[in-house]
Amino acid sequence: MSFRLGIDVGGTNTDAVILDPGNHVIAKAKRPTTEDVSTGIHEAVDAVLTLSAIDPGEINHAMLGTTHCTNAIVERKGLARVGIIRLSAPAGLAVPPYLEWPDDILGHLGTEYRIVKGGYEYNGASLTPPDPREVEEALKSLKKQEVQALAISCVFSPVNAGQERMARDKAALVFGEDFPVSLSSEIGSLGILERENATILNAAIRRIADTAYRSFQSVLAGHGVRGDLYITQNDGTLMAVNYARRYPVFTIASGPTNSLRGAAFLSGLKEAIVVDVGGTTTDVGILRHGFPRESTAEVLIGGVRTNFRMPDLISIGLGGGSLVRWRDGSCSVGPDSVGYRISSEALVFGGKTLTATDVAVAAGVAAVGQADKVAALDGRMLEAGIARIRSMVEEVIDKMKTTSEDVPVVLVGGGSILLPHQLAGASRVVRPEHFDVANAIGAAISQVSGAVDGVYDVAGKGRDAVVSQVKEEARQEAIRAGAEETSIEIVELEEIPLAYMPSNAVRFRVKAVGNLASIRAPS
């Protein structure tokens, strides 16, 4: 048999599931997330392996979704000092890097950048020829500033990455072969500022991502799991761990994507609102054709603008560990939470803090821990607390809805036991089996993708022939990444005619997605 291990490291809990080849959950476990992340992973994996009683050698694939990188950026922890080389002069001097970045993150990253000659025009022609000696001098001066990672950007590098590669080769000479260098052409699309921002963030978190993934690998190896390791990305597909080390920024916000994909899989619904209640926060997203609806608003990560595609989400400070306060007949819930300490601090678990979980248990909505510990709570407070929790969620559901009609609502996440079986705005409330580990299941059923991004001449062969060609190239990329041929779908085809082009060059961005070979299609 070949099994899959799905792991999701959330802010509060680390969940693990094992799926059989038919996508049945054969074991699941939930353990507190630990400060070092890997201890929590170790405990969850240990538990799930024991429960399943399978031979760890039969696990062919292990998938990890982790908020590690997001947290590092949001909490400004462990970030590297970054040096930036931008090949653009004389263009771009009016708008240097780091404009409108929050000051506190700059305190960690520094503001070392060098804008040097270089760049391309929209059609790949040279804007200004770069001067390799100038690039080398810039790199040496960044070395003097003791930067720990490099981000390299260049005008129109998504069209031609040649100059960024030249700068990378120079960096290897100046800083050594193993020095982390991130190229903007490998990170983002057109729009130099947002692409450069994402590249800087990537550079800043490579070191901590590397450490995290190494410890993840050694934890799994310690349990005898020798299958291929994958990290989930924010588009719901997987990266092999060696690839993820170089591009950790792609994992940002993969958690909500996993939970939405997991909810779609578990409920069998492709059109629904998903409410994911964790220990500290509730994320509400919406499924369209089984995938998260993407946000069209500008995407800020830790206060930094990027052009990533992110799931359209609303997050509120409500979770199982949310603190409940009762004053003068009014009841507040959250946004502060006991987080992972819920298992020791909540009243029903023998602690001393009144949490949302305690209120739900006392009111008879949920059944966990020891109900007798909350038997004496004020009835009026319970009523007000339950009403408050319910109205917080109903309000977000209403905001996410696209029509006034009621829609199915899927409840997932361990904290969703707080919620009642009926909600305003919901045509029905679905609480699927294994709802408490939907994230880890979402990670385990993730697919692999292949992408193509390039400029093609549509005049010669004609547009239709070029479209077929780029689709086929993306399909082949997906197969190389491990996708099973018959399951591959083209999920994205972006055609960017560069306005007023004298030639007929068009930029195509194509993404093909398929199931990992040997795994049945998720419904």
Add this chain to the structure above:
Amino acid sequence: MRTLSVESIDNLALGAAVLGTGGGGDPYLGRLMAKEAIREKGDVRLLDPDEVPDDALVIPSAMMGAPSVMLEKLPNGNEPQAAFQAVESYFGKKAFAVMPIEAGGINSCIPVYTAARLGLPLVDCDAMGRAFPEIQMTTLTIGGINASPMVCCDERGNKVLIEALSNSWAESISRAVTISMGLASMIGLYMLDGKALKRWSVRGTVSLAIEIGRRIADAGRGKLDPVESILELTKGYRLFVGKVIDVQRSLTTGFVRGTASFEGLEGHKGALFEVHFQNENLIGLRDREPCAMVPDLITVLDRETGRPITTEHLRYGQRVVIIGMPCSPIWRTEAGLCLVGPRYFKYDRDYVPLEKLAGRAGR
């Protein structure tokens, strides 16, 4: 004396997008440039047209080209000086102030950037009172003001001075120049004196945009109903409340043409609305009857936040309020309608003012 500070730029960009009638693209880059220039050079003075002496030289400033290119190949910073020097030496006269050519997108903020870089004041007006796609589509053209001499500058330092026979020629020649500069250029054009400015510009556009932006931002803090507040300010009409049910677009010769369809909500349940756009929103039809038409302003706002939604960001399921705002009276003349009326955009309809159409439909 009023000044434009870093803080007022976000409001300017937001409010200009309301006046931009769905066009103009993302003002992000213009906003960053204007703020950075103000941080470096100090606040920009905002003058009323009446504060400009009759013989003083005012130069409109803008960027031209493909928005996706502007967001990639950013300016050098010296383009405004290069452009203004070219014009000043042509006239043998120093520029007194800068003005915007249009509201909406990057060009709401570029004039602030130019003014800050050059240490000149900005005049509180523009040449459209909204956004339009072509250079000759200004109230200044109606006033017989020549777009030439027009100057196009690129980031390398290339400079082209155009003396065209008409403003339509200025449009086509400058576009060809911009293509060879790599699809983006900084332009200066329609140099005019204070006297012409007072007669032919659309007054108060900058302060109106800032006030609209401020009201939307305030509404976000729970202070008032943003839509009602914008309508009061612009003497506009609530044309429709609904949700987007379909958006069709096609790209033809640099224009994104299309139609957005809306299904009624609240008091408009059962009704349908269509907005036809060519970069900008041009015609609004309720149950196939026209409610508003170009050059009057048609803007789609988010029903909850009052934030404007540009044509490229319209998508299925958004709940919106569609508003109509009357255009500058200069556009409602025969010459104005000939330049930017429905027939210019190939709609087989005669222009009817918003007040008449929307008044008929009820506010």
